Amino acid sequence: MAKKRMVQAINEAITEEMERDGSIIVIGEDVHISPVGDTRGLIERFGASRVRNTPISESVMSGMAVGAAATGSRVICHLFYGNFIYTGFDAIANQAAKLRYMLGGQVKLPILYMAMIGGGRSVAAQHSDSMHPMLMNLGGIKIVMPASPGDAKGLAKAALRDDNPVFLLQAAGRGGELGEVPEGDYTIPLGKAEEKRAGDDVTVVAIGSMVKPALKACDELAARGISVSLIDPRTVVPMDYDAILASVARTGRLVVVDEARKSCSAASEIAATVAERGFHLLKAPIGRVAVEDVAIPYSPVLEKAVIPDAARIVDAVLKIAVSGGVPR
Amino acid sequence: MSAQEISSERLLQMYGRMFRIRLVEERLAQVQAAGELPGPVHLYIGQEAIAVGVCAHLSDQDWICSTHRGHGHFLAKSDEFQRMVAEVYGRATGVCGGKGGSMHVADVSKGILGANGIVGGGIALAAGAALSAQTRGTRNVAVVFFGDGAANQGVLFEALNVAALWSLPLILVCENNGFSEFSPTATVTAGEIWNRATPFGVPGRSVDGNDVREVWAAAGAAIERARSGGGATLLEMRTYRLRGHVEAEKSFLSKSYRSDAEVEERREREPLRLAVAALHGAGVTADAIAKLEEKERVAVQAAFEYAAESPWPEPGAAFEHMFA
Ligand SMILES: Cc1ncc(C[n+]2csc(CCOP(=O)(O)OP(=O)(O)O)c2C)c(N)n1
Ligand SMILES: [Mg+2]
Numbered sequence: 001m002a003k004k005r006m007v008q009a010i011n012e013a014i015t016e017e018m019e020r021d022g023s024i025i026v027i028g029e030d031v032h033i034s035p036v037g038d039t040r041g042l043i044e045r046f047g048a049s050r051v052r053n054t055p056i057s058e059s060v061m062s063g064m065a066v067g068a069a070a071t072g073s074r075v076i077c078h079l080f081y082g083n084f085i086y087t088g089f090d091a092i093a094n095q096a097a098k099l100r101y102m103l104g105g106q107v108k109l110p111i112l113y114m115a116m117i118g119g120g121r122s123v124a125a126q127h128s129d130s131m132h133p134m135l136m137n138l139g140g141i142k143i144v145m146p147a148s149p150g151d152a153k154g155l156a157k158a159a160l161r162d163d164n165p166v167f168l169l170q171a172a173g174r175g176g177e178l179g180e181v182p183e184g185d186y187t188i189p190l191g192k193a194e195e196k197r198a199g200d201d202v203t204v205v206a207i208g209s210m211v212k213p214a215l216k217a218c219d220e221l222a223a224r225g226i227s228v229s230l231i232d233p234r235t236v237v238p239m240d241y242d243a244i245l246a247s248v249a250r251t252g253r254l255v256v257v258d259e260a261r262k263s264c265s266a267a268s269e270i271a272a273t274v275a276e277r278g279f280h281l282l283k284a285p286i287g288r289v290a291v292e293d294v295a296i297p298y299s300p301v302l303e304k305a306v307i308p309d310a311a312r313i314v315d316a317v318l319k320i321a322v323s324g325g326v327p328r
Numbered sequence: 329m330s331a332q333e334i335s336s337e338r339l340l341q342m343y344g345r346m347f348r349i350r351l352v353e354e355r356l357a358q359v360q361a362a363g364e365l366p367g368p369v370h371l372y373i374g375q376e377a378i379a380v381g382v383c384a385h386l387s388d389q390d391w392i393c394s395t396h397r398g399h400g401h402f403l404a405k406s407d408e409f410q411r412m413v414a415e416v417y418g419r420a421t422g423v424c425g426g427k428g429g430s431m432h433v434a435d436v437s438k439g440i441l442g443a444n445g446i447v448g449g450g451i452a453l454a455a456g457a458a459l460s461a462q463t464r465g466t467r468n469v470a471v472v473f474f475g476d477g478a479a480n481q482g483v484l485f486e487a488l489n490v491a492a493l494w495s496l497p498l499i500l501v502c503e504n505n506g507f508s509e510f511s512p513t514a515t516v517t518a519g520e521i522w523n524r525a526t527p528f529g530v531p532g533r534s535v536d537g538n539d540v541r542e543v544w545a546a547a548g549a550a551i552e553r554a555r556s557g558g559g560a561t562l563l564e565m566r567t568y569r570l571r572g573h574v575e576a577e578k579s580f581l582s583k584s585y586r587s588d589a590e591v592e593e594r595r596e597r598e599p600l601r602l603a604v605a606a607l608h609g610a611g612v613t614a615d616a617i618a619k620l621e622e623k624e625r626v627a628v629q630a631a632f633e634y635a636a637e638s639p640w641p642e643p644g645a646a647f648e649h650m651f652a
Binding site for chain 1: 366367368418419422424426427428429430431432444445446447448449477478480481482508509510511515516517577580581582583585640641642643644645646647650
């Protein structure tokens with residue numbers, strides 16, 4: 001299998017799907033030159049009719065995606081940084097998430113909204129949010145958050161065949177990371193988690209950008225004799241609770257790691273659901289590792305203080321992993 | 329107010345500030361390339377006349393809102409800039425304590441509500457500052473600087489409407505520098521930006537944004553009108569971005585969006601060059617200009633030393649300032 005970068009994998013998925021399905025169109029700011037790299041080469045290959053470089057007008061972009069999708073196109077709406085989801089949020093929340101429902105199921109809305117989310121690169125509060133929880137709360141929106149290039153390709157292709165609005169949220173600054181990418185028609189069904197590491201002592205669920213530090217934490221914990229079952233949900237809507245609960249059934253302990261702000265985060269939702277459906281399985285309180293309820297600061301010293309890293313994950317696991325399940 | 333009325337003292341003063349902006353930005357380009365800055369920077373080189381010509385009419389009680397390309401506006405409005413440089417360095421002494429960085433430099437004590445990472449984000453903020461100035465019965469005004477790219481955000485039209493309805497003391501300064509990130513303006517912007525004010529009954533004007541005298545005159549008239557209750561004005565400043573959208577962009581772009589020849593051609597009418605010619609025309613000696621430039625060099629050098637030697641913030645500071 002060839003090693004490729006995350007943005008190349010996404011690019012490959014889009015290119016293949018656009019070849020396969022002539023109804024797919026792309027709209028987005030600077031998609032013709034593609035500073036991120038994921039839409040590179042599309043305009044040359046598919047032409048300026050299907051690939052539209054848009055003005056900086058997120059509110060019309062996000063809404064046009066809905067209108068075009070409702071009337072026969074399959075739309076890729078590239079929103080660049082996740083924080084620009086907010087400038088396009090009205091149509092996402094008021095139209096995309098509920099038009100089909102309000103119309104009693106009369107329309108399908110095959111839209112792939114794309115954005116890069118999260119911090120770690122000193123781009124400050126207006127370019128560093130992780131807003132998947134807000135999208136999760138809308139209902140009517142699916143959300144994929146790949147943590148590896150292979151997953152990015154498989155999930156992007158599946159998302160492009162889905163008949164609903166799907167967000168593909170890529171961890172900002174991780175687009176260059178290499179990984180194995182299967183050739184050709186490779187899809188991963190939405191809603192299927194992957195166990196990245198098998199283990200019996202503690203379950204760690206890590207979302208998107210947090211899979212990488214969680215893997216590092218697994219190694220450090222293994223050195224201390226603690227084996228972790230690391231679950232990457234890959235999509236947070238739909239969420240593979242069966243996989244998470246199956247793991248918790250073995251370990252009896254759960255730590256959830258999320259780069260979103262803690263209040264109402266995906267970590268909170270997972271914790272709540274496991275408590276609701278699997279309380280009898282738990283031997284210790286559930287831990288959440290997330291960003292405290294602050295904006296993401298610019299200075300690297302400050303940013304490091306707020307974004308979860310392997311050390312914080314290790315601490316959270318140790319806190320509930322002591323024998324007898326009594327938190328320290 | 330016409331460009332001819334400008335005194336040679338005023339012109340020299342404005343040139344000095346433009347020169348300062350140029351020095352700071354060139355130095356930031358250097359230290360960015362050397363890896364000394366934590367984050368990306370969008371430089372104002374080539375657009376200095378706009379910030380300086382506008383801010384020459386403003387006091388600390390007047391407000392400005394700016395953009396991701398905001399160092400120049402800060403430097404034009406405030407004489408104190410060491411802590412702005414320290415902010416871009418992410419240091420504890422930064423004007424926002426290192427929390428904001430390049431895209432959020434602000435000094436509220438100087439009427440600088442800040443640079444902004446959201447394209448078009450300053451437009452509504454400035455409309456609000458204008459509303460507040462009006463309801464509090466002051467003669468103060470709010471100025472928003474925004475790019476040609478931001479002129480395609482719907483909020484511009486909403487702000488024009490409300491500013492017209494309420495005669496807000498708001499000056500909308502669009503810096504048309506030819507590009508919206510990596511897209512030439514004409515490929516993403518229909519019609520004339522100055523003319524977007526017309527349907528709302530707001531005066532719109534197109535101004536040579538590289539000639540500080542023209543900027544000064546046009547801004548002076550608009551600001552005076554706003555102060556005396558006449559309402560908003562939209563000024564489209566024609567200029568050209570001489571550096572990249574963001575520093576080091578060539579390292580990640582796979583193709584170019586403009587030619588080097590085009591940039592060189594546009595450099596001939598760059599604002600500092602035009603200002604020097606105007607100064608000579610007004611009888612200011614080369615000696616007087618050189619003296620002023622030297623003074624600025626010393627001040628800028630001191631600011632960068634201050635920034636580079638400043639301490640990093642304490643990690644715990646990350647959890648302060650969310651609520652009043
Ligand atoms: C709401 C929003 N959309 C997109 C961006 C990404 N972005 C940053 S600067 C920029 C181009 C801005 O162009 P213009 O307004 O002309 O300002 P200039 O960069 O030319 O000064 C874009 C698209 C952003 N920061 N905010
Ligand atoms: Mg521009």
